Amino acid sequence: HVAVPLFQVSQAAAELQQYCMQNACKDALLVGVPAGSNPFREPRSCALL
Template sequence: MSNNSATSSSLVIAQKAVKQLRLEASVHRVKVSQAAAELKTFCLQNAHKDPLLTGVPSSDNPFRPPKSCAIL
């Protein structure tokens, strides 16, 4: 009886593996060269919005150094 349950258990594992492999085989693949070109185009089109490239205006920067004030 235990041999039969071991066989059915390994069969279930094999069926899950086949199902996963079929799922992975059906995924649409893109060539690396095409993906790199699309990524480059996207980066160039959105560079003007990137605060790491354009900087953050001091009025919008929450991390700006605090202003010192003097009371006279």
């Protein structure tokens, strides 16, 4: 058996909320990704050719 430490839900939720608030500025889903550095964006081609 593995001993898992028990925490109060309110304490765990507060720590999770604090972590999320501290790291929100680094979250690409919240702040977006600059178009030039997005590796998942489809390469654009010229519409005239």
